[in-house]
Amino acid sequence: MIEVSNLRKEFILSKKQKKEFNTTENTSVAVDGISFVCEPGRVFSLLGPNGAGKTTTLRMLSTIFKPTSGSISVAGIDLQKNPNEARKKIGFLTGSTGLYARLTPDELINYFGALYEVNPEDLIQRKKYLFDLLGMNEFAHKRIGKLSTGMKQKVSICRTMIHDPEVVVFDEPTSGLDVITAENIIQLIRDCKTQGKTVIFSSHIMSEVDLLCDDIAIIHKGKILYNGTMKEFKANMKTENLTSEFIRIVHEA
């Protein structure tokens, strides 16, 4: 489970950034006191236009950024008080995730297994399971730099799941991928749900959200405009389709 309460993130602006944003303020608020809960066995979608605060929120959930104020609890662990314990419970995947091109998938998975302190026997078993599941055996010992985008995506998925996280954070996971490659991610999200994991993913693609999510939050300018189940969202729509409804809510804010 993920519990987020009054989460706020401010960034200190440099002189150059002040010029770029045409502001005299010393800070910029990326996330402005948001609260939500993601339940295990359900897929939570954070929907918002570019610059809404989705990535900043997910970076705080995955401990890359420290919140300015507010609290986050992941699998019952307070993220600020015990970040390292929380990290063991989190799997993190973004669409822009890079991989170490000079390593092989096998070496990379062993490395992340060691970083997550996965027991060596469990590591062998999980690696075998994931390599078989994703069809990675034939390229397991090739340099990642020589693999296709689809193969790399499979390596990323394997890297995310190697420590069997309770909570999985996806930041625009299908961005820049073709439909065939994106299907691997869609399937991974479905599998996580089936396995009872807590899943949160950010997107600005309504069709993807409709396909996968149980709960939805619409975020704009750092604030949550809507938070509820997908069923309720659909039932209360004032426009014809999901995309129009999303645009309406954002414009009315």
Add this chain to the structure above:
Amino acid sequence: MIFTIFKKELKDTLRDRRTLMAMLVIPILIFPIIITLFASISEHFKESVMDKTLKIGYYQASDQNSVIKMLKNIPDSLGKMTFVPISSEKELKEQIQLDSLQGGLVFSKQFDQQLSGEQTANITVFSNATKVGYKERIEASLAIIDQQFIAQRLVKLKITNEQIKPIDVSYENTASDQETIGKLAGGILPYFFIAFGFIGCMYPAIDLFTGEKERGTIETLLTTPVERWKILFGKMGVVVLSGLAAASFALIGLFFSIEVMDLVKDPELLAVIHSLLTLKFLAFLYLLLIPLTVFFAGIMIPIAVYAKTFKEAQSIITPLNIVVVLPAMVGFFPGIELTSITACIPVVNIVLATKELIAGTLDIGLLALSFFVMISLATLAVIISFKQFDKESNVVI
């Protein structure tokens, strides 16, 4: 966990061609190439100047001029010379400029009378100073003839050499060969070590910090349950090792040139080098190099963390190379020594301490001070690196 990160980063680094070139290939080849080039160029130059027959023109003297006759009798072992009469001083100068003559002698109008009258007779030597070695050969030949005339005059005057040379001064060098070579040429070795230590650190520092940011791998690394300081130390270990490896490979290259390729011919220099290549020397050298390399890594990492692209990091660190390596040139000046002041200047202290170490005159107190200064600076650099690496704005693009 630091070792896990270190192992992975080392493997990754050793698969990078750029780093391998800067860390292994160039350092190992530099000394054999420099020594071979230097030796062959100087040998070739020496031979070509000596082999060349110099055509010397003379003006205002006949074939029967005693100086010309004596010059023609100088043995060819000092280099062949031919002598031709020239009709004017102007023509002489023109032909020298065209290199159809390599030198010219213009005798004073009263030359023969002055010489036979036991006066000082004048010869003006013309040469082109851009043609290195020609003037020296003419000078050497004329000096021989001058000595012959002096000897003739002394015999005639019934004066012995001792009578006109009341004091004979002889000079003895109290410094050993090791000290002399160490103080005069010992700065070259630490200069190369510092230069390679820096270059060796440079590519891994950029690759492991900026490169990781640029390739989008840092985000996932930061979500693992590993403290940031451990990630920093694991990566820094590889940067330091690369710098030390580059310096070590340069030393191996030097050893290879001396022992295997037999490129150093001077027996005195060879004896000094042999006496230096001991475990004690190497232990002291690494004692100085380790904090220096940590210092290098410590000043490069904050830059590499701050930079957003490989190019940006390279454009900042490359000029820094000049700032850091330039003080290392202080070792080329014979007069500058390790004192309590120079021991406090980073890089300069390492160069001078290594120089004293080569000369065998290293003061342990000053070595300790240099070491303390470098350790303090290296610690400071590590703290700055950590602060920079801990800033979330610098780690994630």
